[in-house]
Amino acid sequence: MDKKTHCGERQRLTFPVAINTSARPPSLLPRKLWRTLRLLPLAASMLFLTAVLAALAVTALGHTDTDHLAGHTVLQITPSTQEQKSALHEYLDKHPMLDLWREGLPVEVSVSPEQRQELVRFLDGRGIEHGEVISDLHSLIKNQTLQASLTLTADDEPLNWKKYYPLEKIYKWMDDLQKNNPDTVRVHTIGKSYEGLDMKGVVITFAPDQPVVMLESGIHAREWIAPAAATYFIDRILNSDENDIVRKFEWHMFPCVNPDGYVYTWTKNRSWRKTRSTNWLIFKGVDANRNWPFHWQDVGTNNIVYSEHYAGPHAESEAETSNLRKYVDILAPRMRLYLALHAYGQMLMFPWSYTKNPTTRHAHLNEIAAKAAEAVKAKNGVTYKYGGIAETIYIATGSSIDYVYSKCVPYTYVFEMRPEFSSKDTGEDAGNHGQQGFILPDDQIEDTAAEVWAGTLVLLQEVDKYPSGNNPKLCPDL
Numbered sequence: 001m002d003k004k005t006h007c008g009e010r011q012r013l014t015f016p017v018a019i020n021t022s023a024r025p026p027s028l029l030p031r032k033l034w035r036t037l038r039l040l041p042l043a044a045s046m047l048f049l050t051a052v053l054a055a056l057a058v059t060a061l062g063h064t065d066t067d068h069l070a071g072h073t074v075l076q077i078t079p080s081t082q083e084q085k086s087a088l089h090e091y092l093d094k095h096p097m098l099d100l101w102r103e104g105l106p107v108e109v110s111v112s113p114e115q116r117q118e119l120v121r122f123l124d125g126r127g128i129e130h131g132e133v134i135s136d137l138h139s140l141i142k143n144q145t146l147q148a149s150l151t152l153t154a155d156d157e158p159l160n161w162k163k164y165y166p167l168e169k170i171y172k173w174m175d176d177l178q179k180n181n182p183d184t185v186r187v188h189t190i191g192k193s194y195e196g197l198d199m200k201g202v203v204i205t206f207a208p209d210q211p212v213v214m215l216e217s218g219i220h221a222r223e224w225i226a227p228a229a230a231t232y233f234i235d236r237i238l239n240s241d242e243n244d245i246v247r248k249f250e251w252h253m254f255p256c257v258n259p260d261g262y263v264y265t266w267t268k269n270r271s272w273r274k275t276r277s278t279n280w281l282i283f284k285g286v287d288a289n290r291n292w293p294f295h296w297q298d299v300g301t302n303n304i305v306y307s308e309h310y311a312g313p314h315a316e317s318e319a320e321t322s323n324l325r326k327y328v329d330i331l332a333p334r335m336r337l338y339l340a341l342h343a344y345g346q347m348l349m350f351p352w353s354y355t356k357n358p359t360t361r362h363a364h365l366n367e368i369a370a371k372a373a374e375a376v377k378a379k380n381g382v383t384y385k386y387g388g389i390a391e392t393i394y395i396a397t398g399s400s401i402d403y404v405y406s407k408c409v410p411y412t413y414v415f416e417m418r419p420e421f422s423s424k425d426t427g428e429d430a431g432n433h434g435q436q437g438f439i440l441p442d443d444q445i446e447d448t449a450a451e452v453w454a455g456t457l458v459l460l461q462e463v464d465k466y467p468s469g470n471n472p473k474l475c476p477d478l
Contacts, residue, residue, distance in 0.1 A: 069141060069271075071113045074134035074422055074437060077123065078106040084128045091122055096307035099271065101422075101437045104345055104393035108422055108437060110137060110271070133422040140439050141270045147442065148266060161232050161446035164224045166266045167197070167259055170231060174202050174255075181238060188252075191323030193260045194277040199323050201254035204237055210250040211468075212334045213460070216324065216400060217254070217341035219289050221261025221272050222438045225417050225448055226341040230255035232449035233456070245460050252331065257324055258288055271438070273308050275318050280305050286312040290398040291321045294406050295354040298397040311398055325403065332407040333470040336463045339456065340401055344437060345393065345416035346384045348373055348455060351405040352477075353389035354397040359405070359477045362388060368462045369413065372455035379451040382418070389414065406478060408471040411463050415455070418448045 079085045088107065092098060098115060102108035111119055123130045134140060151163055159165060159173040178187045186203045193199060215233060217226035234253050240246045256262050260276035274285030283305040290297070296315035297303065304310060316322050328338075350365040352358075359365070369386035376384045385392060389401065393416075405412045422437045440448070 069138040204251040218256035229449040346420040
């Protein structure tokens with residue numbers, strides 16, 4: 001397609017014609033691919049873009065079954081030199097469609113047969129150690145979703161920690177807790193999700209004017225063990241002894257702060273991580289733990305809309321983030337401890353996540369984390385690493401933990417629960433719990449929750465020593 005220039009010469013139009021690329025919406029395509037499109041004639045560009053959109057639509061919109069995972073495997077990658085680490089980081093950054101399961105070492109990534117072929121060629125060319133840890137992701141997820149479907153259709157039963165539960169059953173359980181404990185439990189909704197679901201939690205109060213503990217879990221939809229562990233915590237609090245330390249605090253517990261995403265993992269795509277907002281055209285979802293208005297999109301995030309770590313078009317773009325942030329701000333003056341539950345990696349961490357520079361209270365927070373990790377290990381023999389987030393795994397900005405700490409909440413911790421990493425189930429490594437990344441088996445729910453609860457009790461003992469009264473209004477680290 002051409003047009004006449006003012007000099008009478010013909011000029012080829014390039015794609016896009018009506019889009020100012022310097023001010024376009026958040027990146028749809030990697031920069032190199034975008035630049036390639038701009039060099040093509042309009043017709044060719046549109047055909048190429050249509051093909052790309054069709055290929056990406058599966059990722060953007062999700063699936064109604066697990067057939068799209070046929071042939072998918074999970075690779076574990078262990079770079080040993082700084083040069084290899086840098087090369088791997090660059091490769092992953094250039095391939096945002098790869099489903100990154102674990103970012104700390106070893107790295108774990110879910111790949112299609114085509115993605116695997118290209119990735120293995122890259123790894124072999126640089127001598128980077130790698131191996132297959134899940135050989136049939138399709139069957140693994142299909143089996144778990146089949147079990148989950150039985151829970152969806154099962155008759156009413158008391159909530160237990162032998163299986164995972166869908167959102168409506170968790171919410172009904174919380175409603176029943178309020179009915180059965182009207183003087184102690186209050187169901188509280190902090191707002192609506194993007195798709196209009198309630199963001200429900202419970203407030204547990206034993207006495208007036210107690211310091212606050214707040215728990216957030218399920219911000220990443222596919223981490224099913226997080227809501228399960230949160231409900232276990234609620235059960236332990238309500239069944240605590242009269243003189244138990246948990247009764248010194250007012251608890252604000254939110255088992256599923258990404259309800260849209262969690263429902264979607266039960267009904268459409270077990271591997272879904274993000275929210276379900278439409279961020280551009282057909283593309284769905286933002287990483288709600290990169291969307292908080294504190295050092296938003298500095299580093300450790302992605303502005304490509306189909307990336308698992310897409311931080312959103314702007315800070316606090318997500319209804320879920322906004323609702324939770326407003327609630328944190330209300331409670332912050334009285335809040336002593338903020339907990340976030342995630343999976344996986346078996347780690348207990350604290351701020352900062354946006355920088356490797358330590359907080360002024362780093363040594364103190366680290367000492368407490370060490371004691372909590374000892375309690376975790378004493379429960380079931382499972383080892384948790386501990387330390388600042390950025391130094392322990394990676395730098396990530398716009399996180400809930402950093403935001404809450406910036407509001408002068410003195411103790412903010414995140415548990416990355418089981419498993420430590422994935423591995424083949426050979427029966428030879430009894431110390432490795434799970435072997436299946438996010439697809440943690442039902443029979444490990446209760447043990448996982450119990451060991452993390454043991455660590456939390458130690459955190460409470462330390463938090464209880466903190467001076468009474470409101471927190472300072474200005475964080476000394478800012």
